[in-house]
Amino acid sequence: MAVSDLAALVVALPIFGSLVAFLAALVRSKSGWPVAVAATAAQLAVTVTLAVRAFGEGTITYVVGGFEAPYGIELVVDGLTGTMLVLIAAVSLGVLAYARRAGPRSNPFYAVFMLLVAGLTGMSVTADLFNMYVFLEITGLSAYALVASGDRGRSAVAALKYLLVGTVGASLFLLGVGYAYIDTGTLNMADLAVKLAANGYTATLTQTAFALIVVGLFIKVAVFPLHTWQPDAYAGAPDTVSGLISALVSTVAAYALLRVVFTVFGTAFLDANPFAHALLVGGAIISILLGSLLAVSQSEVKRMLAYSSVSQFGLIVAAISIGNVTALTGAAVHLVGHAIMKGGLFLTAGLVATETGARSVDEYEGLVKRSPVGAGVFGVLAVAMVGVPPTIGFAGKWYIAVGAAEAGSWTLLAVIVGSTLLTLAYFARLVERMFFREPTADLEPAVERADGALPDGGDLGGSDPGSASLGMYAAVVAAAVLAVALGFAVFGYGDVLQSTIEALLS
């Protein structure tokens, strides 16, 4: 099998896994988990191979069905794609380790889970704009389903809201793709780039296409004020699901934004259209500031984390708006870092809820006495999120900030650097409560469970309800360790990514 075939395999494998998981239920119930693990492990192996090749030997291209671009669908794996692929597989595996005890445990869940992986992977590898839309929808639909897999009414409402808003986003994206197609007659990204340039960047059609696509993706990324689906979805979903989608869905959407802005439209477009640039800069600044402020005002931990994502993705959008090598490297680093940190935080929040029943900020008081691992990991990840060196949170922020300085965007620089304090504002509340207050007396995990408030599939099986599994601990601890350790690997990564970014910007 040629290396390029692997590019197709990474999309096919999770779809196949999804089918198997679905069908395995016919044979034996609760067999979804091993299937999903096996598929994801294989997926991880394949993606790592791909990424190594992509970094080592340059971009890998695969043409679906032998139809050459620009007519056929092309799959392209460059350094950035490789990064996303490995990230998706690795985070999925981590979440799976967590999910074994935490649930939900039904086979359909794992089938949808794998479908989401497939959608995300597809969005990453595709070099075709319409194909990207398809995968965007697959991602979206499976995400709605996963959010709804909690058995509470709240999950359903959240999923519905997510569905409505998400569909608007996807539709806008589709509209934009349509305009671009009308404009150029092609859907292949590389080809689009050439033809759009030929048409001139100030053509109304081109501008409209850009605006629609970017706003559509803003919704998916959850940029303020288009973020409204996100807190509900994250907070309403089961802990496992919020861990997964918070780590990956917005991340891949942001990746798609980056891909579209630079591969399709290019820096020259941004230079020619100040409004387009202003759209990105404005979205970034508003997201960073208001996301943080909203995060401060939350009383529920998962909602707070969700708003934190709004703010953090503002940073990514900022990096995209800056659009030089350093800033985009920073975007890549921060995408990875944020996925690990935020996914870890959501999983930790779930772990804490499992152990103690604590879900609100106030209930976290004195957490360190009741859930030392949870509090410790939460603390480390919070510090990383704030951007204290040498964690990955710092590295990403540093790259983006250096990029802003290089580009002379002083306003953005100030906002980026200042965002540290805003991040601190909402995490310090929690850290203080966790470590420096007495536990509140009226909170018992068992009580919460008796209410049926536990958001897993309701399928508690024979396991001890009050305890967390080794897998759950391993997943969150691994996230904490990675958040610190990856900080030291960033320079090497930035080095190998450089050629990809330069190609992207050329």
Add this chain to the structure above:
Amino acid sequence: MDALVPPFLPVLLAAVVLPFLGRRAGHALGVLATAAVVPYVWLVAEGAHLPVSLFGFDAVLFNVDPFSTLMGVIFGFIGAVGVLYSYASDADNLQTAFALGYVGTSLGAVFGGDWLSLVFFWELMAVTSTLLVWHYGGRAVRAGFRYAVLHGIGGTLFLGAIVWHFAETGTFLFGSVPGGPESVGLAGSVAPVLAGLGVGVNVGFIGLHAWLPDTYPRPHIAASVFLCVFTTKTGVYGMYRVFPADGNVAVAYMGGAMAVFGAVMALFQNDMRRLLSYHIQSQVGYMVAGVGIGSALAQAGAFAHVFNHILYKGLLFMTAGVVIYRTGEESLKKVGGLAREMPITAGAFTVAALSIAGFPGFNGFVSKGIVISASHYDFGYGPFSVAGYTSLEILLLVGGVGTFMSFIKFGYYAFFHGSYDGTVKDANRGQAVGMVAVAALCVLYGLAPDALFAVLPFDVTSEAVVSHVYHTYTVDHILEGVVLAVAGLVGFALVKRPLSGVKYVPDVDDVYNPLTFRATRVLVVGVTELYAAVDRLVVRAATDSVAVVRAPGAPRPRRRRGPRLAARGHQRQHLPRRRDARNRRRRDGHPLSGPDESGSVSFYCRRKYFRHG
């Protein structure tokens, strides 16, 4: 003799080990260490010096010139007598250790060959003397506080002058020391003024003098003996170093004014040691005048007066100390007729009083004569000269009359007036030995002035050196001394009655202590409150903005002052505290209020620190 060991070293070592020795052994060591200084510095050849590096600067720890030698000899001698007196007056080891530290640092100051080591020891003198005062406790403590503050200010001014000098010349060395700058004294125009004021605190310039009568009457009687010697005389020495060449007219007149002012103020005093303290100012006035005139004759006279003054003023404080020691009374009004009860003390007092007043035949007559002679021959006539007497000379002569009057008062009330009820023992053996030894020297130097001239930096009997050769016993001089004495007697007889009605004469500190108190209070309270207000404002702004973010539009309850960032909807019940210890520690010694603790006025602002007693 190799000058490798600076003289302060053995004295300071003795001070360090003294608290760990027995009383007798410790004091013996103290006497030995200080007494050894006398022959040592006398024998070290002039010009010997010990260059060192102090804080990375060139410095000279042991610099021998005639001025230093004179100071060293007399400091060592009076130090030994003082330790002996301390031993006899029941001073404990720690106090004597502080006193030795004081002696040692003074020796360090006068043997320093550069400004840096001078000011280094200068500040240490202030510290050790403060400790010496404080050690007595009681009323001495607050006086010691004021003493420390004032000397802190003076030392700082002096330090500023020296730094200024360093910036001008790039070296701290004295001009007379090898490697020193071309010019002598302090360079520039500002440095001498700063230094004059700074040193002026030590020598008791009028207006800066109030610490003298405030502090010296309060500590242990033996401590007073040390105090009356070192600070002011080192001050005179420092004044000479600041104005070594041609003196300074203003300083000279200040000296004259001090001589009069101190003597007049002394006349009003009833507390024995307070009276003597004012006389320190008066006598130091003669020395300052000598330094201010600046001629060889005047400087020789000033240092001769330093030498003599240390002897008789030490002796006066010793006799006053014995009276207090035996009677327990501090006031002249409570004692009387003691001459019959304590003849040795009375005899020593008489010698000392005649010396200080400058009666012919006693050492004060010699040195005061030199200064007055210099003021006559080497100084301008000034604004109010009369009949060939220069203005300064008149001031010094008037001061002499005042001195006679006040010592006649002291002697009259303490020893001769009335009779004492009951029996009082005379000085004990140790005290007596010390007093007699010093008294003998007073007489010796008075009768054989050549012995005194031998230690002076300039030979006052050589025409090559001084403008006007000084002869001690001329008819004019003796007549002058006798006239002053008679004037003093007559004067005392005239003012005796009105004087006995005077209770308390206010001094400048009665003005500046409350003024300092109020000004400091305004400053401290103002700054603190301003700071607290700004801090409250910032904290409130932060708190409010957080509250706005957390619950937009919700009515914000006014919370108590304090940076509580988290406004919670419901207050949760906290678990009972686990350990009492935590509560306990929270109560004591931990900041309980928010940004600033401004509820109570701190001790600094309490008025008592600026009041007498």
Add this chain to the structure above:
Amino acid sequence: MTDITSLRPLAAVLVSAVAVVPILASYRRPNLREGWTVLAAVCKLGLVASMVPAALRGDVYVTKLGPFVPYIDLTLRADALGLLFALVASTLWLVTSFYSIGYMRGLDEHSQTRYFAAFAGSVSSAVGVAFASNLVVLYLFYELLTVATYPLVAHDETDEARAAGRKYLAYTFGGGVAVLGGTLLVVHLAGTTAFTAGGIAGLANSDPTLARVAFALLVTGFGVKAALMPLHSWLPDAMVAPTPVSGLLHAVAVVKSGVFGVARVLLDVFGIDLVAELGVGGVLAAVAAFTLLTASVIALRQDNLKRRLAFSTVSQLSYIVLGIAVGGAAALGTGDAAKWALIGGLLHIPAHAFMKLTLFFCAGASTSRLTPTTSRTWPASASACPSRWARSQSPQPAWRASRWSPGS
């Protein structure tokens, strides 16, 4: 001056950070736990001290760990200035360790494991600050120091302690943000932040306005921990921490890291010549002088002993900053003046460390021995432990004692 490549600087930084693990692990056995602390402190002091001879020769131990982020190497350099700070911190840590054991046990404090672990982490960060070879590594340890000391400030877990902790975080992270911003500007202007004796060459040729902004940001950032007014307000509040923390961290390690940062910025980033040329040294000197006086005045009114010492710290730190700033302001003037000002300022780092730590130890010893009812009546303590009081007074102008001296 030669560089000696060695792992010693890294080991000196890490030894106490590594010790955090066994300290946490042996939480059930206090004696063993404290054993780890002492062991780490001895090792740390030994490692730091072992580099002193080389520094005196003029050689520098360097640990190179490769690049960290673009333009920035993760390198530790134990040069003379850094070694001065590291030696002070590690020496005093050893002393403070013993004191802490007595203090914490004497008061039967809670969460002692957390306390000792955070303490070890803080000292690691402080030595890291000392050995940082460029602004980013300095920033790294500067922030870690904040994180590691926060648990110590909030240790008491009272409302006051938590409020102090919040204030501490807000101020110091705010400072960190300014440092980060300044660092970014320096990277932008010079392409490097590596400390260079006499200043980074690239800065001298850059836009003076931006250079001034970078300087202002950096000095403001480090000025927070150096407690320059008006950025000092966290320090008195942080006195709610246990006394050894106030002593070692808030009079030595943390505040000196700020001062040290200012020194690095003036000496090794901008260089005093450039500072003089930009005219910023005088401004900094003015701020320092203002702080020096105002803090002393405020200190006069603090009845709480530790708060008073805190304001004294604010004032004393400004001596250091003043010395450095005057060195910068005077660089173009007479040659020696700058040198003496710098030496004086830097010499005050260890000098103040020893003085203030002694004072805090005495304050803490009195606190731990006093019964609660006598907290307002200090004379009891003065007569109960006079030798301690004597020591407490000795390094300061002695009139401070007057209030408590017998018979007053």
